[in-house]
Amino acid sequence: MRHRLRAVTAVLALVAGLSACGSSEPSSSSGPPGSAGAGQEGVNLTVWVMRDSFSDALLDRFRTRYRAAHPGVTLDIQIQEWDGIGQRVTSALASNDAPDVIEVGNTQVAEYAASGGVRDLTDKVADLGGTDWLPGLAEPGKIEGRQYGIPWYAANRVVVYNKDLFAKARITAPPKTRDEWLEITAKLDKGGDQGIYLPGQNWYTFAGFVWDEGGDLAVNEGGTWKGGLATPQALAAVEFYRRLQALGDGPKDSDEARPPQADVFAKGDVAQIVSAPGGAVAIEKANPGLKGKLGFFPIPGKTADKPGAVFTGGSDLVIPEASKNPEAAYEVVKALAGEEFQADMAKEMSYVPNRVSLAGVLDGNEATAAMAAGAANGHATPNSPNWAAVEAKNLIKEYMTRVLTGGTPATEAAAVDRSIAEILNTTS
Structure with missing residues (x-):
């Protein structure tokens, strides 16, 4: 994985004699x-x-x-x-x-x-x-x-929205809180339109909800790593993700790259996606008719005075x-x-x-x-040299899919926490 997001320029990161x-x-x-x-x-x-x-x-x-x-x-x-x-x-x-x-x-x-x-x-x-x-x-x-x-x-990620669909639903301003976000998205999810396209494995967005609740994906306690997905905070976050994801037709078993969510949004019947702002470039390339019709707002937080947490x-x-x-x-x-x-x-x-x-x-x-x-409420993934292995094994993605397809959140979270801890506590 490339460890930084590419922004508007499609960027979201060596020995002597290297040809460069x-x-x-x-x-x-x-x-x-x-x-x-x-x-x-x-x-x-x-x-x-x-x-x-x-x-x-x-x-x-x-x-x-x-x-x-x-x-x-x-x-x-x-x-x-x-x-x-x-x-x-x-x-x-x-x-x-x-x-x-x-x-x-x-x-x-x-x-x-x-x-x-x-x-x-x-x-x-x-x-x-x-x-x-x-x-x-x-x-x-x-x-x-x-x-x-x-x-x-x-x-970092923001919400990209279709201004025409917001106007059609008589929504005049973006939401400021997560509760408002659910309410507005439910209004948008009507008449053949999707309120939001949110794939089931968009784990960076899910991580933001975990941080909003005061939790983390993993924590280091006294030199020993423990997974954080079975905590009350992370379980509240996955429930919010489940409610938001249900207000659209996003697949539960893939991420934002499969299919490319910009292509899905470009069809014109999706009201919102969560993306780096650079996603707008791909959307307008796929559908030039949307040029000038895209809006942006920070991911809403739990209260109006603070935007939602994001992966930086x-x-x-x-x-x-x-x-x-x-x-x-x-x-x-x-x-x-x-x-x-x-x-x-x-x-x-x-x-x-x-x-x-x-x-x-x-x-x-x-x-x-x-x-x-x-970005003012930005966070980072657990600061372990082994974290890349957690990502490579798609542990959090697969956990999210299991929960969204009927698995018991607490049971599934306990299992993935054990796997995360095993990886992070491995010494070379």
């Missing part, structure tokens, strides 16, 4: 005493950025600004491919010739930190403005109280222990995670910036404004 596109910006000046570039003459830094993370124009602007502030530093920004990235990063972290800064999917940080090859940046959190970070983006980079990954950018997908920045210039590498991380780049990035790429205080830069766009509002 790159660009270098050399400089010969050393800068005045006391400047950001002083004492860094002749420093060469390699930065790995994932393909499609950013536009060429955005990276060019960053290089220009960084060169002005750090005239003695040469930046070699190399574009990496997602296919096989996990093994390349693992190899780089174990080598003596690692890049200086690497973009990684936020849920991958725990796995890489466990290797011992990622630099601990806990003492830099205050300098980086960590109190302003999005919680759901910052949490995956923090392992056992130590900050290894620095949150870079985020994307995104990327972090890490510095390998093997970096030959860790102090200079940190300055690059600081610039990329700083307000200037974050604001520019949000406007150019329609991502949610890493800071709560910067959410307002997206206010001019309905889709990204809804995403930013939801």
Whole structure:
């Protein structure tokens, strides 16, 4: 699984000699005493950025600004491919010739930190403005109280809706609470229209309901992991999911990719889907007649004063222990995670910036404004290097299908909790 969502650009995340596109910006000046570039003459830094993370124009602007502030530093920004990235990063972290800064999917940080090859940046959190970070983006980079990954950018799910179907049902405003959401969706689920298309295995959406109830998918108690699906909070969440899912014809035994939910929505008889805003691009491509007729709102929460919890997908920045210039590498991380780049990035790429205080830069766009509002209540999957194995075995997806097809929730949840605990407590 790619561990970050692709936003509007269809983005929702390595040893020397790797063939990758790159660009270098050399400089010969050393800068005045006391400047950001002083004492860094002749420093060469390699930065790995994932393909499609950013536009060429955005990276060019960053290089220009960084060169002005750090005239003695040469930046070699190399574009990496997602296919096989996990093994390349693992190899780089174990080598003596690692890049200086690497973009990684936020849920991958725990796995890489466990290797011992990622630099601990806990003492830099205050300098980086960590109190302003999005919680759901910052949490995956923090392992056992130590900050290894620095949150870079985020994307999360919202509700995409058909404005014509809302008008047909005489609904004039999106819901603000989960109860209102059920009520409105029931009104929309009439006359041959689906109130919502929600596949039975959309487990990221389900996870948001679990977090809303105050639960979690798994918890670490005294160094031992326990599954969290048999708790009263998670059982309340799966009941809400069951009620919402029933207000449409979504399949109970597949996820949003089978069939692609954008194609289903594009037929014009579905009122709502839960998707990253970038899903609108695929919808309008499949049905150009819907262009301009799509609306967006944050997933409703239990009360009107707070949006529903969402999984925060995104990327972090890490510095390998093997970096030959860790102090200079940190300055690059600081610039990329700083307000200037974050604001520019949000406007150019329609991502949610890493800071709560910067959410307002997206206010001019309905889709990204809804995403930013939801991001304030963002969460992450359990912070274990073994969590990827839970996802690979589709444990939560299969649990949801069993419940939606008549299984007893408590019994099914207890069984999957045992499987989750076994995986998370396995040591290599």
